[in-house]
Each structure stands twice: as C-alpha cells, then as structure tokens.
Amino acid sequence: MAELTGNLLVAQSGGPTAVINASVAGVVQESGLHECIGEIYGGLNGILGILNEELIDINEEKARTIQRLRHTPGAALGTVRYKVDFKKKPEQAAKDIQRLFDVFAAHDIRYFMYAGGNDSQDTAHKIHQEAEQRGYPLRVIGVPKTIDNDLPHTDHCPGFGSVIKYNATTVMEIGADVGSMATEAGSCCIIEVMGRGAGWIAAGTALAKRTPNDPPHITLVPEIPFDETTFLARVQEVVGQLKCCVVVVGEGLKNAAGEEIGADKTHLDAFGHPVLSGAADRLADFIQAKLKLKTRTVKLGYAQRAAAHFASATDVDEAFACGTAAVRAAVQGKSGYMVTLVRQSDQPYRWTTGLQPLGDIANVEHFIPRDWMSEDGFLPNEKFITYAKPLIQGELHLPTEAGLPVFGVLEKIRLEKKLPPRA
Amino acid sequence: MAELTGNLLVAQSGGPTAVINASVAGVVQESGLHECIGEIYGGLNGILGILNEELIDINEEKARTIQRLRHTPGAALGTVRYKVDFKKKPEQAAKDIQRLFDVFAAHDIRYFMYAGGNDSQDTAHKIHQEAEQRGYPLRVIGVPKTIDNDLPHTDHCPGFGSVIKYNATTVMEIGADVGSMATEAGSCCIIEVMGRGAGWIAAGTALAKRTPNDPPHITLVPEIPFDETTFLARVQEVVGQLKCCVVVVGEGLKNAAGEEIGADKTHLDAFGHPVLSGAADRLADFIQAKLKLKTRTVKLGYAQRAAAHFASATDVDEAFACGTAAVRAAVQGKSGYMVTLVRQSDQPYRWTTGLQPLGDIANVEHFIPRDWMSEDGFLPNEKFITYAKPLIQGELHLPTEAGLPVFGVLEKIRLEKKLPPRA
Numbered sequence: 001m002a003e004l005t006g007n008l009l010v011a012q013s014g015g016p017t018a019v020i021n022a023s024v025a026g027v028v029q030e031s032g033l034h035e036c037i038g039e040i041y042g043g044l045n046g047i048l049g050i051l052n053e054e055l056i057d058i059n060e061e062k063a064r065t066i067q068r069l070r071h072t073p074g075a076a077l078g079t080v081r082y083k084v085d086f087k088k089k090p091e092q093a094a095k096d097i098q099r100l101f102d103v104f105a106a107h108d109i110r111y112f113m114y115a116g117g118n119d120s121q122d123t124a125h126k127i128h129q130e131a132e133q134r135g136y137p138l139r140v141i142g143v144p145k146t147i148d149n150d151l152p153h154t155d156h157c158p159g160f161g162s163v164i165k166y167n168a169t170t171v172m173e174i175g176a177d178v179g180s181m182a183t184e185a186g187s188c189c190i191i192e193v194m195g196r197g198a199g200w201i202a203a204g205t206a207l208a209k210r211t212p213n214d215p216p217h218i219t220l221v222p223e224i225p226f227d228e229t230t231f232l233a234r235v236q237e238v239v240g241q242l243k244c245c246v247v248v249v250g251e252g253l254k255n256a257a258g259e260e261i262g263a264d265k266t267h268l269d270a271f272g273h274p275v276l277s278g279a280a281d282r283l284a285d286f287i288q289a290k291l292k293l294k295t296r297t298v299k300l301g302y303a304q305r306a307a308a309h310f311a312s313a314t315d316v317d318e319a320f321a322c323g324t325a326a327v328r329a330a331v332q333g334k335s336g337y338m339v340t341l342v343r344q345s346d347q348p349y350r351w352t353t354g355l356q357p358l359g360d361i362a363n364v365e366h367f368i369p370r371d372w373m374s375e376d377g378f379l380p381n382e383k384f385i386t387y388a389k390p391l392i393q394g395e396l397h398l399p400t401e402a403g404l405p406v407f408g409v410l411e412k413i414r415l416e417k418k419l420p421p422r423a
Numbered sequence: 424m425a426e427l428t429g430n431l432l433v434a435q436s437g438g439p440t441a442v443i444n445a446s447v448a449g450v451v452q453e454s455g456l457h458e459c460i461g462e463i464y465g466g467l468n469g470i471l472g473i474l475n476e477e478l479i480d481i482n483e484e485k486a487r488t489i490q491r492l493r494h495t496p497g498a499a500l501g502t503v504r505y506k507v508d509f510k511k512k513p514e515q516a517a518k519d520i521q522r523l524f525d526v527f528a529a530h531d532i533r534y535f536m537y538a539g540g541n542d543s544q545d546t547a548h549k550i551h552q553e554a555e556q557r558g559y560p561l562r563v564i565g566v567p568k569t570i571d572n573d574l575p576h577t578d579h580c581p582g583f584g585s586v587i588k589y590n591a592t593t594v595m596e597i598g599a600d601v602g603s604m605a606t607e608a609g610s611c612c613i614i615e616v617m618g619r620g621a622g623w624i625a626a627g628t629a630l631a632k633r634t635p636n637d638p639p640h641i642t643l644v645p646e647i648p649f650d651e652t653t654f655l656a657r658v659q660e661v662v663g664q665l666k667c668c669v670v671v672v673g674e675g676l677k678n679a680a681g682e683e684i685g686a687d688k689t690h691l692d693a694f695g696h697p698v699l700s701g702a703a704d705r706l707a708d709f710i711q712a713k714l715k716l717k718t719r720t721v722k723l724g725y726a727q728r729a730a731a732h733f734a735s736a737t738d739v740d741e742a743f744a745c746g747t748a749a750v751r752a753a754v755q756g757k758s759g760y761m762v763t764l765v766r767q768s769d770q771p772y773r774w775t776t777g778l779q780p781l782g783d784i785a786n787v788e789h790f791i792p793r794d795w796m797s798e799d800g801f802l803p804n805e806k807f808i809t810y811a812k813p814l815i816q817g818e819l820h821l822p823t824e825a826g827l828p829v830f831g832v833l834e835k836i837r838l839e840k841k842l843p844p845r846a
Contacts, residue, residue: 016600045605074599081604165826173729176497176830177439181504182468189725208827301721302612306596309733312826392826403588403735403815404631407599 004137005036006110008327010058011043011050012075013082013116013123014145017159018166018311019319021069021076021408023115023143026323028058028066034331037111041415045078046116047123051099053417055107060413068408070316071396073306076410084123097130099422104138106418111139113326117146117157121338122362128336139330142338142358143322147305149200152366153356154340158322159305161315161391164204166307167193167300168392171208171248174298175215179244186239188247188287188295191216192262192280194304195250199223199368201304202250203380204388215246216379220283222252223367224377226261231283232290234378239293249279309405313394318351325353349390427560428459429533431750433481434466434473435498436505436539436546437568440582441589441731442742444492444499444831446538446566449746451481451489457754460534464838468501469539470546474522476840478530483836491831493739494819496729499833507546520553522845527561529841534562534753536746540569540580544761545785551759562753565761565781566745570728572623575789576779577763581745582728584738584814587627589730590616590723591815594631594671597721598638602667609662611670611710611718614639615685615703617727618673622646622791624727625673626803627811638669639802643706645675646790647800649684654706655713657801662716672702732828736817741774748776772813 010027012020024042031037040058043050056077058066069076086093103109114124124142131138144151149160171191178189195201199221206219217238220226238245253261262279280297287295322339329337337355344350372384380388399406433450435443447465454460463481466473479500481489492499509516526532537547547565554561567574572583594614601612618624622644629642640661643649661668676684685702703720710718745762752760760778767773795807803811822829 012603016603048605072599073596074601075603078603078605169732169827170726170730172827172830173441173496173731174725176495177725177729178497180435180439180498180501182471182501191726296724297722298724298726299720299722300726301719302597302600303593303614303721303723303726306600307593308596309592314826389825394826395823400818402630402812403737403817404592404595407595 003036004110004139005038006108007039007041008037008111008113009041009043009050009055009109010077010113011046012077012079013046013114013120014079015305016073016075016079017145017147017305018073018162018308019158019316020115020145021072022316022319023145023158023323024076025066025069026320027113027143027327030324030327034327036331038108041107041109042077044412046080046082046120047084047100048080048082049078050103051096051422053103053419055415056410056412057415061410065408065410068406070320071308071311071398072407073308076408083119084126086126095423097126100127101130101134101136102419104136107415110137111330113141113143113330115143115145117148118151118361118363118365121358125336125358125362128358131335139333139335141326141330141334142361143326144338144340147201148195148198150198150365150367151361152364153360155343155351156341156391158315158319160200161312162307163201163304164207164388165312165392166310167201167304168205168208169310170300171205171216171246175208175246178246179215183243183294186243186293188235188239188245188293189298190247190249190280190283190295191298191300192249192251193300195222195252197222197252197365199250202248203368203373203384205248206380206385207388207392213242216248217242217245218247218378219380220247220249220253221368221373222250222254223370224373225256226253227256228286230376232286235287236291247283249283251279253279308407309398311396312392313396314391316396321353329355346386346390349393426459427533427562428461429531430462430464431460431534431536432464432466432473432478432532433500433536434469435500435502436469436537436543437502438570438728439496439498439502440568440570440728441496441585441734442581442739443538443568444495445739445742446568446581446746447499448489448492449743450536450566450750453747453750457750459754461531464530464532465500467835469503469505469543470507470523471503471505472501473526474519474845476526476842478838479833479835480838484833488831488833491829493743494731494734494821495830496731499831506542507549509549518846520549523550524553524557524559525842527559530838533560536564536566536749536753538566538568540571541574541784541786541788544781548759548781548785551781554758562758564749564753564757565784566749567761567763570624571618571621573621573788573790574784575787576783578766578774579764579814581738581742583623584735585730586624586727587630587811588735588815589733590624590628590727591631592733593723594628594639594669598631598669601669602638606666606717609666609716611658611662611668611716612721613670613672613703613706613718614721614723615672615674616723618645618675620645620675620788622673625671626791626796626807628671629803629808630811630815636665639671640665640668641670641801642803643670643672643676644791644796645673645677646793647796648679649676650679651709653799655709658710659714670706672706674702676702731830732821734819735815736819737814739819744776752778769809769813772816
C-alpha cells in the first residue's frame with residue numbers, strides 16, 4: 001500500500017461518554033508518531049463543524065491538555081446529532097457530501113477518524129464509499145463510542161465500562177442508604193438508567209451484587225417485555241424478605257406490545273428516535289397504586305455518562321487504544337473500517353483491537369442474548385457477569401483542585417477558512 | 424462532676440448521609456479511651472430499635488469494620504423516622520419514654536449519643552429532660568447530621584460537604600457533556616437536588632463555577648420565591664449567550680404563595696413533611712412550553728446523599744470529630760447538648776467543635792441568608808462561596824475490590840433481651 005501523505009481530521013459525534021476524549025487523545029498521540037501525517041486537525045461538533053469549515057489545529061494545544069483528555073467528560077471537540085440522510089433528505093445529503101469533500105480537499109485531509117455510535121459509523125461509512133467513488137485518496141476509520149454498548153462486532157464499546165462502574169457503585173450506595181431505613185411496610189427505590197433499546201447498562205448494575213440479597217434486586221431490560229403482574233409479584237416477594245427493593249430500569253423498557261413504557265412519543269431527536277424518560281416514574285406509579293409501598297425514584301440521566309470522576313481505568317485504556325489503533329490502521333492503508341475490541345480471555349482479562357468493515361456496523365444494534373439473563377428475566381446471570389466484570393476494573397488518579405476534578409479544555413485555535421460559507 | 428460509670432448507647436436517626444457512619448466510628452473510637460464507659464452498644468434503627476430492645480454489642484465488631492465506617496454510606500446501625508410526639512400522640516409518647524428508660528436501666532445505659540437532624544435532636548432533648556426529671560443519671564449528647572445543612576448554631580452540618588462536593592462534580596461533568604452538544608436552538612438541563620426547605624445544597628453546586636460561563640448557570644433555592652417570568656427570561660438570556668443552560672433546583676422550591684412547585688401534597692413522611700419530588704420536571708414543563716427548548720432532567724435523589732465514593736475528606740474528618748467530641752463532653756459531665764462545628768478561619772480553614780443546648784436546636788431551621796445570594800437571586804455570591812469552599816476539600820482513599828468500593832458491614836451481634844416485648 002502506497003504511503004498517503006496529508007493531514008488528519010478527528011471529530012466526535014453523538015452523545016458523549018466519560019471516555020470519548022480518551023479516544024481523541026489516542027488519535028492525537030499516535031498521529032504524532034507517523035511522518036505521513038502532517039497536521040492534526042479537529043472538527044468542531046462533528047460533521048456539522050466540518051460542513052461549516054470549523055476546524056481547529058490540535059498541534060497548537062498543550063501536551064498537558066491532551067493528557068487531561070483521558071479523564072475529561074463531554075466531547076472536547078464538541079459533538080452533534082446530525083445525519084447525512086440519503087433516504088429522507090437525498091438532496092441535502094448530496095449537498096452535504098459535496099461540501100465535506102470540498103473541505104477535505106481545501107485542507108488536504110487524507111485521514112478521517114470519526115468517534116461515535118451506530119449513526120455516526122453510518123456517516124463514516126458513507127464518506128468512505130464516496131471517497132472511493134470519487135477516487136479521492138482518504139482513509140476513514142471509525143472509533144467506537146457508546147455507553148449503550150449496542151454496536152455489533154465489537155466485544156463491547158468504550159464508554160460502557162465507565163457507566164456501569166459508576167452506576168453499580170451508585171446502586172451499592174443507594175442500597176446501603178435505603179436498606180438502612182426501617183419502615184413498617186417496606187419501601188422501594190427505582191433507579192432509571194440509560195441505554196435506549198438495549199439493557200446492557202441496566203444489567204451492568206448487577207455487578208453491585210456481591211451476595212444474593214444485595215441490590216439491585218431486579219433489573220428490567222428492554223430486551224425482555226415488561227409484565228406488570230409478574231413484576232409486582234417479584235417486588236412484593238423481595239420486600240417481604242428484605243423490607244426494601246431496589247429496582248434498576250433501562251429507560252427503553254417495553255411492554256409486550258413493544259411500546260416503551262416511559263416514552264414520550266411527541267419528542268423525537270434529530271435521528272428520529274423518541275426521547276425516552278419516565279420509565280422509573282411509571283413503575284413507581286404501578287407500585288404505589290397496587291402495592292401501596294413508599295417508592296422513590298432516581299434518574300441519573302446525563303450524570304451517568306459524564307461521570308469521569310469514577311471512570312473505569314480499563315475503559316479509559318481501551319478507549320485510548322481504539323484511537324491509536326484507528327490511526328495505525330489508516331497509516332497501514334486501511335479505510336472503511338471501525339476499530340473493534342476483541343476479548344482474548346476473561347480471566348485474566350486480555351484484549352486487543354481488531355477491525356470490522358463499517359458496512360457491517362451501521363444501524364445494526366446488538367442486544368443482550370436472552371440466555372445471559374435469568375429465566376424469569378429479572379437479573380442477568382453468570383454469563384453476563386463474567387462478560388461485564390473485567391470492564392469496570394481500575395480507578396483513575398483523577399487530578400483535583402480545591403476539591404473538584406480538573407478537566408482538560410481545548411484552546412481551539414481555529415484554522416483559517418478557505419472556502420465560501422456553506423450554502 | 425462525679426464520674427459516671429456505665430454503658431454507652433449510640434444510635435442513628437433520619438435520612439442517612441455519606442458520613443453519618445464516620446460519626447459513629449468517632450463515638451466508638453473515643454469511647455474505648457475512657458474507663459468509665461463500660462460496654463459500647465448500638466441501637467438498631469434509632470429510637471425504634473431501642474424501644475424494641477434491639478441492641479448490638481459494638482465491641483464484638485472487628486476493628487477493620489469500624490475503620491471502614493469512615494467511608495460507608497447509609498446508616499450502619501440502621502435508621503428510622505420515628506417521632507416521640509408529645510403534641511400529637513401524648514399517650515404513645517409517654518409510653519415510649521417509659522419504655523426507653525426501662526431499656527436504659529436494663530442495660531445500664533448511662534451515655535446516649537444520638538446522631539441526627541432537627542427532629543432527632545428534639546428526641547434527644549426530650550430524653551435528656553426526662554432523665555433529669557426522673558433523676559436517672561444519663562448523659563445525652565446529640566451528634567449533628569444532615570445533608571440539608573439546616574441545623575442552627577453550628578457553622579455547618581456533617582454530610583453537607585460531601586453532598587455538595589459530589590453534586591458540584593456532577594454539575595461540572597454534566598456541564599461538559601451538554602455544553603459539548605451543538606444544537607441549533609440551544610438546550611437546557613435541570614438538575615434537581617435535595618435539601619427540603621433549605622437551598623444550601625442547590626447553592627453549593629455553584630462551587631463548580633470556575634469562570635462566569637461555567638455551569639451551574641442558575642441555582643434556584645427555596646428561600647427565594649420562584650417567579651416563572653424572571654426565570655424564563657434568565658434561561659433565555661443564558662441560552663442566547665451560551666446555547667446551553669444548566670439549572671440546579673432545590674427540591675423544595677416555592678412560588679410566591681409559598682407552595683412548593685414540586686410537592687406531591689398527598690404523600691407525607693412520618694414527621695408529617697410532604698414528600699417532595701418533581702421540581703425539575705415542573706421547570707422542564709415551563710421551559711418546553713414557553714421557550715420551546717429541548718430540556719432534560721436529572722434527579723440525583725438518594726444517590727447524592729449516599730455518594731461515599733467521592734466524599735469530602737474534610738467532611739469525614741469533621742463527622743468523626745463530632746463523634747469523638749460528643750463522647751468527651753459526656754465523660755466531662757455534660758448532658759443535653761448537641762456538638763457543633765465552629766469555624767475559626769476561612770483561609771486557611773480552621774475549625775473546632777463546640778456545644779449548644781439541645782433546646783436551642785430542636786425544630787429550628789437555618790436558611791441561607793438573603794445577602795449570600797445575588798441580587799436577582801439566581802446564584803450565590805462570594806459570601807456563600809467563601810463559606811462553602813473549605814467544606815469540600817480533600818478526597819478519600821477509598822478501598823476498592825474488583826472495581827467497586829468496599830464498605831463496612833457490621834456483624835450486629837445482638838444483646839440478650841432482658842425485658843418483655845414492647846406493649
């Protein structure tokens with residue numbers, strides 16, 4: 001494969017995770033090792049910033065800032081939910097693609113690294129295909145990112161380990177709290193977690209269970225249809241035994257008819273997905289109405305995906321490695337792939353990175369296998385625990401100042417624009 | 424003052440904090456230093472367990488477990504919301520008080536240390552008064568505890584520093600997350616925090632503000648009546664400037680008529696307080712209806728008061744010191760006091776403990792002074808920041824096992840009951 005000389009552009013897309021910036025740090029650190037890569041640019045707010053020719057010069061950033069990206073939540077380059085949608089908006093999509101290649105050409109971009117989830121990998125795939133069609137030499141590699149852990153062909157996704165480490169810790173802490181309050185009738189606490197249609201995050205909190213009576217006592221995953229009667233019976237059983245029942249529910253929990261119990265169907269995000277909220281409140285309504293038990297809800301929301309202060313060191317290392325692997329693959333001549341995490345053994349945990357064609361990734365969702373959950377569907381079983389346990393190992397040495405974390409903030413020195421504004 | 428020889432009983436009451444067990448550890452460690460104190464007993468679930476003669480022998484616990492209590496959330500001895508209520512239930516209260524003294528006498532309890540908030544200090548006060556009236560030699564000392572920080576006569580309350588450290592960190596992290604997502608119209612995130620009628624916790628998140636544009640952009644405290652019009656105008660102003668507005672709201676926020684905007688008036692806890700929830704959702708409704716901005720809510724709930732994994736080392740030290748000071752005061756002959764925290768200087772932060780008569784504490788709430796908040800009421804000012812900043816300093820070296828915290832769990836070896844069951 002002939003050496004390709006030019007500049008590298010890295011961008012982030014979709015909902016941030018605690019470690020998406022660690023992947024950018026990996027891309028940046030690795031890029032510096034390869035002479036074929038000239039400048040390292042960042043696209044602000046994903047595709048949207050690139051369309052607007054809003055690029056920054058990452059080589060202007062301090063080395064300390066790049067190091068700090070390893071433990072900085074949010075998307076340091078900015079992110080966006082913007083879809084180049086050939087199906088629904090073919091005209092706009094054609095314009096967008098033309099504009100992207102105008103920007104690439106104007107800044108001699110030959111390497112494009114895009115960190116994101118399903119939809120973002122789809123965008124990367126389209127850019128790769130277009131480059132081939134045009135004969136524009138460009139190496140496109142996707143960097144996996146999603147707390148939802150629903151990308152196919154990768155053992156797991158960077159971001160997932162940190163969110164379940166934080167959420168499992170929160171379940172332990174809330175369990176110690178509510179379990180210590182004596183109540184005559186007993187009580188419930190419902191913790192709503194993210195994950196959309198996949199239950200990986202909800203099930204991951206079962207790592208908090210050291211003994212059978214530990215919380216969570218029930219984890220409700222969207223993969224298994226919710227049945228009010230069996231759920232209430234199980235809650236009553238737990239409260240009868242322990243006086244207190246901690247339930248973790250995935251935001252995308254569905255009933256037998258396939259309707260999300262907490263969906264607000266009137267709000268859609270830019271990808272057309274319903275904005276989910278309220279599964280915990282719905283369950284609390286059921287419990288209070290039918291079982292007359294005091295029930296409190298917790299909705300961790302964005303706190304869970306941004307909780308860098310208790311991120312998994314394993315997750316950070318893997319996210320960083322996905323960034324370095326992406327650059328190495330591109331330098332070696334690969335394009336049109338997403339980096340994957342490949343598990344070599346569970347115990348001791350060993351992993352490496354791999355590559356999967358982007359066409360296999362885009363818009364495919366990966367769910368919890370049914371036989372990784374208990375027969376009654378209320379808790380994950382040992383297969384899931386064996387899978388999830390290594391992903392939360394290790395703590396960061398988070399720098400703090402005056403009692404609070406110190407995060408990296410990019411200076412974002414803009415490149416001079418070379419094109420007329422986007423039409 | 425004559426030396427009083429006998430056993431010590433320690434118990435916990437009300438909602439747990441991240442550091443209420445550190446206070447118990449302080450009581451236990453200090454008790455071991457005084458020969459006049461014979462056995463060290465724990466009352467399970469506060470007053471309720473004592474009424475039921477459910478006492479444990481703390482000297483049977485491992486030293487390691489007592490050490491671990493310093494970083495264990497929840498109430499290790501169990502807790503309760505149970506009021507000896509002479510006003511509303513005079514007959515039951517008279518029976519309860521008689522029973523408590525039967526239990527004290529049966530187990531030769533001469534020292535009673537009670538960790539709790541306003542209502543619990545009221546209970547301690549009644550027990551102290553009754554002991555004097557009966558001529559039963561008993562030394563009663565209250566140990567302050569409440570995340571709400573609303574006890575009077577103490578500079579602040581153990582539990583408060585940890586909750587605002589965790590919440591401010593969460594605001595920083597959520598700010599990095601939502602602030603990095605490009606949206607055309609802008610967006611809001613409303614974070615609901617605890618504190619009941621006091622805004623200390625909501626205001627405390629302003630420690631996350633390092634520069635004027637940092638989140639939180641608005642903190643709504645129950646001490647300042649909520650006005651929808653000025654609030655929406657401020658939100659619009661922030662979104663206009665920053666594209667993103669992070670609002671922190673205290674659960675007990677009230678309108679000009681004094682009605683809690685998120686109160687569910689149909690549910691009352693055992694002390695007759697309304698169960699608060701929903702302030703964030705109400706604000707989100709206002710914003711979405713009037714400003715048409717995408718708004719997400721986060722309800723940290725119990726997670727915030729149980730977040731031992733990111734507790735303030737200062738808070739832990741102070742909570743522990745309140746426990747040791749309580750025992751020392753009792754040994755020195757004092758009874759009917761609550762330990763207080765006394766600030767000696769802000770910078771460098773210096774503090775010591777003091778004592779305040781329990782009668783001055785019970786059922787009095789301490790609110791944020793109006794001149795500690797900005798004129799428009801939307802953020803605390805430098806006076807508040809100077810006050811709050813020292814309280815979040817220092818991180819714990821939390822032991823972990825397989826990626827999750829290790830908490831202390833008491834074995835709870837029960838004392839043999841000497842009395843017939845409670846009537």
